[in-house]
Structures are given as structure tokens and as C-alpha cells.
Amino acid sequence: METPKLPKTLEVWQNTINWHPSESQQQRFQELYEIILIGNRQQNLTRITAPEDFWEKHLWDSLLGIAPLLKTDSTSIFEPNLPKNAKIIDVGTGAGFPGIPIAITNPHWNITLLDSTRKKIAFLARAIAKLQLQNTTTLLGRAEAIGQQSQHRENYDIAVIRAVGQPSVCAEYILPLVKVGGWGILYRGQWKEDDTLNLESALSKLGGKIKLIQPGKTPISQGIRHCIYIKKIIPTQSKYPRAVGIPHQQPLK
Numbered sequence: 001m002e003t004p005k006l007p008k009t010l011e012v013w014q015n016t017i018n019w020h021p022s023e024s025q026q027q028r029f030q031e032l033y034e035i036i037l038i039g040n041r042q043q044n045l046t047r048i049t050a051p052e053d054f055w056e057k058h059l060w061d062s063l064l065g066i067a068p069l070l071k072t073d074s075t076s077i078f079e080p081n082l083p084k085n086a087k088i089i090d091v092g093t094g095a096g097f098p099g100i101p102i103a104i105t106n107p108h109w110n111i112t113l114l115d116s117t118r119k120k121i122a123f124l125a126r127a128i129a130k131l132q133l134q135n136t137t138t139l140l141g142r143a144e145a146i147g148q149q150s151q152h153r154e155n156y157d158i159a160v161i162r163a164v165g166q167p168s169v170c171a172e173y174i175l176p177l178v179k180v181g182g183w184g185i186l187y188r189g190q191w192k193e194d195d196t197l198n199l200e201s202a203l204s205k206l207g208g209k210i211k212l213i214q215p216g217k218t219p220i221s222q223g224i225r226h227c228i229y230i231k232k233i234i235p236t237q238s239k240y241p242r243a244v245g246i247p248h249q250q251p252l253k
């Protein structure tokens with residue numbers, strides 16, 4: 001069966017995140033879509049398979065969080081301390097979101113896709129090879145264990161995380177991996193004042209600080225989104241992340 005074509009939505013990209021993909025990036029998105037649909041026949045990768053849904057909830061949404069970095073007008077909150085060849089880790093990447101779209105659009109960054117499910121990592125390794133994404137590697141493991149390994153701890157300029165757990169759990173997974181001066185980006189849907197207070201309290205233990213809470217809406221279905229930009233200001237104490245399972249069972253308060 002022929003893979004359906006993704007919508008060509010250059011104006012929508014431009015009007016919403018002030019950026020649009022090149023012709024070759026659009027081709028890569030289409031290839032990724034095909035790889036995911038084929039992979040979905042063998043394993044449960046995603047329920048989001050219709051072309052418009054895939055475009056909105058996987059492609060557009062994946063790039064929303066890094067939109068301030070794609071803009072060329074340089075009013076970005078990240079300036080000026082992000083190196084050109086920045087190291088990015090996507091924690092709990094699943095079928096590769098938001099990590100793969102980020103890798104396709106930022107060939108000069110080095111992207112690590114981390115997940116604890118062996119089958120997903122095996123799929124991602126094949127997907128990366130097919131897409132010829134030379135800037136992307138996979139990593140199998142639990143964020144709690146990887147965050148304690150010296151080759152990964154405080155080694156990344158940016159850590160992104162989408163749909164993995166509640167905010168303070170996500171913060172405990174990602175902050176240990178981020179360099180001092182680097183950023184954690186939480187991809188969230190709804191966001192309430194209480195979420196801010198809880199997250200701030202967890203971040204005071206992890207060495208981070210919320211710099212920006214950016215509300216948004218998805219362009220087709222008008223779904224609520226919030227991107228939470230956390231700056232790492234001091235090193236994370238060695239007791240974090242706690243042992244495998246603990247952050248989820250006893251979230252930091």
C-alpha cells in the first residue's frame with residue numbers, strides 16, 4: 001500500500017513557529033512517516049497514523065519546543081550560549097519524538113535518542129539508518145541509570161522530554177543529564193499554576209530554574225500546549241536521579 005502524502009503546509013509552519021522545512025526536510029518527514037507506518041505493523045509505535053494527525057501531533061508538535069532555536073531573528077532566550085554543534089538528548093523518545101524531527105531539522109546538532117524499551121531502540125536504529133541521519137544515535141537504558149553514568153551526566157546542552165510522566169518526574173530524569181548553563185525542555189499539554197509551584201520545588205533540589213512557560217495551540221485541532229524552558233543553574237547533587245523506579249513512585253515535591 002502506498003503511504004499517504006503528508007500535508008504541504010509551509011504557510012502554517014511559517015505562521016505558527018516562524019520557520020518552515022526545506023524541500024529535502026519535507027522529503028525526510030515523508031520518509032519518516034512511511035518508516036513509522038511500516039514499523040507499526042510489527043510493533044505498537046503510535047496510534048497517530050492519519051497524515052494530518054501525524055503532521056500535527058508528531059512533526060509540528062516535536063518542533064514547537066525548539067521553535068525559539070529555529071528562528072533566525074535571534075530574540076531567542078537561548079542566546080548566546082548554545083554551541084553550533086550542541087548535544088541534545090531526548091529522554092523516553094518512544095518512536096523518536098520529538099528527537100527525530102529535531103535531528104532532521106538541525107543537522108549540525110548531535111542527537112541522542114534514549115528509551116528503556118529494547119524493541120523501540122531497535123526500531124529507531126533501523127529508522128536512523130534508513131533516513132541516513134548521521135547526527136543521531138540511540139541509547140538503551142533507564143533515565144535514572146543513564147543520569148548516573150559519567151559519560152552522560154551533565155553532558156548535554158539540551159534535554160527534551162515529551163509524554164513520559166508528571167513534570168517533577170521528568171525534571172528528575174532530565175536535569176542530571178544537562179550541563180550547567182544548558183536547558184531542559186518539557187513538552188506539556190495543559191498547565192496550571194499548581195504545576196509551576198510543584199515543578200519549582202522539584203527544581204530547587206535538582207539545580208534548575210524555570211525561565212519561560214510558553215503557551216500555544218496546535219494549528220489543526222487547536223490542542224493546548226505548554227513548553228516549559230528550564231535553565232540548569234547549578235550542578236545536580238549526586239543523589240539525583242534516585243534509583244530506577246523511585247522518581248516515578250515518589251515524585252519530588
Ligand code: SAH
Pocket residue numbers: 091092093094095096097098114115116117120141142143144161162163164173
Ligand atoms: N516521547 C515519545 C514517547 C512517549 S511514551 C512521544 O512523545 O511520542 C513514553 C516512552 O518513555 C516509552 O517509550 C517508554 O519506554 C519510555 N520511558 C518511560 N520511562 C523511562 C525511563 N525511566 N527511562 C527511559 N525511558 C523511559
